[in-house]
Amino acid sequence: MAIEKSTWTTKAGLAQMLKGGVIMDVIDVEQAKIAEEAGAVAVMALERVPADIRKQGGVARMSDPELIIRIKESVTIPVMAKARIGHFVEAQILEALGIDYIDESEVLTPADDEFHTDKHKFKIPFVNGCKNLGEALRRITEGAAMLRTKGEAGTGNVVEAVRHARTVFGEIRKLHGMSEDELFTAAKNLQAPYDLVKSVAQAGRLPVVNFAAGGIATPADAALMMQIGVDGVFVGSGIFKSGDPAKRAKAIVQATTHFRDAAIIAEVSKNLGEAMVGIEISKLPQDQLLANRGW
Amino acid sequence: MTVGVLALQGAFVEHEAMLVGIGVEVRQIRLPRDLAGIDRLIIPGGESTTIGKLMVMYDLLIPLRERISAGMPTWGTCAGAILMSRTILDGRPDQPALQVMDIESRRNAFGSQLDSFEADIDMTGLDAPFHTVFIRAPILQNPGPSCQVLASLPDGRIVAAQQKHMLATSFHPELTTDDRIHRYFLTL
Numbered sequence: 329m330a331i332e333k334s335t336w337t338t339k340a341g342l343a344q345m346l347k348g349g350v351i352m353d354v355i356d357v358e359q360a361k362i363a364e365e366a367g368a369v370a371v372m373a374l375e376r377v378p379a380d381i382r383k384q385g386g387v388a389r390m391s392d393p394e395l396i397i398r399i400k401e402s403v404t405i406p407v408m409a410k411a412r413i414g415h416f417v418e419a420q421i422l423e424a425l426g427i428d429y430i431d432e433s434e435v436l437t438p439a440d441d442e443f444h445t446d447k448h449k450f451k452i453p454f455v456n457g458c459k460n461l462g463e464a465l466r467r468i469t470e471g472a473a474m475l476r477t478k479g480e481a482g483t484g485n486v487v488e489a490v491r492h493a494r495t496v497f498g499e500i501r502k503l504h505g506m507s508e509d510e511l512f513t514a515a516k517n518l519q520a521p522y523d524l525v526k527s528v529a530q531a532g533r534l535p536v537v538n539f540a541a542g543g544i545a546t547p548a549d550a551a552l553m554m555q556i557g558v559d560g561v562f563v564g565s566g567i568f569k570s571g572d573p574a575k576r577a578k579a580i581v582q583a584t585t586h587f588r589d590a591a592i593i594a595e596v597s598k599n600l601g602e603a604m605v606g607i608e609i610s611k612l613p614q615d616q617l618l619a620n621r622g623w
Numbered sequence: 624m625t626v627g628v629l630a631l632q633g634a635f636v637e638h639e640a641m642l643v644g645i646g647v648e649v650r651q652i653r654l655p656r657d658l659a660g661i662d663r664l665i666i667p668g669g670e671s672t673t674i675g676k677l678m679v680m681y682d683l684l685i686p687l688r689e690r691i692s693a694g695m696p697t698w699g700t701c702a703g704a705i706l707m708s709r710t711i712l713d714g715r716p717d718q719p720a721l722q723v724m725d726i727e728s729r730r731n732a733f734g735s736q737l738d739s740f741e742a743d744i745d746m747t748g749l750d751a752p753f754h755t756v757f758i759r760a761p762i763l764q765n766p767g768p769s770c771q772v773l774a775s776l777p778d779g780r781i782v783a784a785q786q787k788h789m790l791a792t793s794f795h796p797e798l799t800t801d802d803r804i805h806r807y808f809l810t811l
Binding site for chain 2 (some may be wrong): 329330332333335338341342346348364367370405406423427429582
């Protein structure tokens, strides 16, 4: 019997198993256990959550492998970790650690301002961020097996996540209605391969799972993103920078499952304590916007 | 016939698409009130800890266990198989589960995502091998006398089993285009 490991189907398939779930940023074993206990489908192992990266500044890099391994050993759910954009050696290290997914993330300081990592060369699957359909399709072409529409991480403000999810879905709807001859020019304008553009136009959807990320801080934020059409949510600073992380984490999990049931979302939103302090995006200087990293 | 697909988390849409392709009615199950009028149930792949916790929070665990024990045909894939097994090994000690089938499951039995794989395997009741997809998959072991093994790997590890009206597979037929196991399930 021939066994084929790390195929495209197994890479994209793991993301399919995460759908309808919440992936939570954690910085230590204790937070990882709280996340699993609350019903997270996976954890993102980090040294600093985006809110702290934003506050402290400096170069943000891959986390300490020792920390990632300790977190991996403390939970039964999948573990993800972030590598810098284009830093394929950080990605090689994360693959060697035997974790489950790599996030090639704009939350870290990019290591290459021209090229993303060639993800086809890896056995481990990658998730990448996108602001629009062209960016999404370029990442898939490079081998990303999962996407997340970018928000403005570490702000507790959902507006950018909404903007980019609406942009991606709107562009897909537009493609879906195009005639075949219009698709050639659409591919040129999207700066994406024609065959991929055509298959998205025919299917009316992306070929990989697409989560929302960045700025999600409340159960209502999570349900909003789900109703807009994403397959699940990443929550970063929103949980462990809030007053009662365990309770908020559990509430966001429930709101993601029951995202169309306003009575349930109302119920789980009660008495969650203080939400993380939000940042008005228009007050941030342009060069501090993380979502603009990646192209 | 209406087939319920547990839709708390995971790859439920893929099962739904497979069933719609065969031509049966499907209903997503999130709350106890959704159970009225369904004849069968599929518990999809996903995270077994997440699905189990949501089953408890929304009072689905006991009604589901009662319906399944009373004879409702039920099929669990991957996380679903874990939730149906009598004992979960390598899981969380307090992990909630249905525990309706007389077989054990061992979570992530092949290792991490890097050990996820595809292979063609023979299955009792199917005329030709089935192309299987295993993702952070469990194995099944120590079946009780009423539990029949339907498929194993060459090293003997069990990956599909049936106990009367209940079916468990470690792998994901819903990620392929082969609907033979879905059709088989509809005959139970």
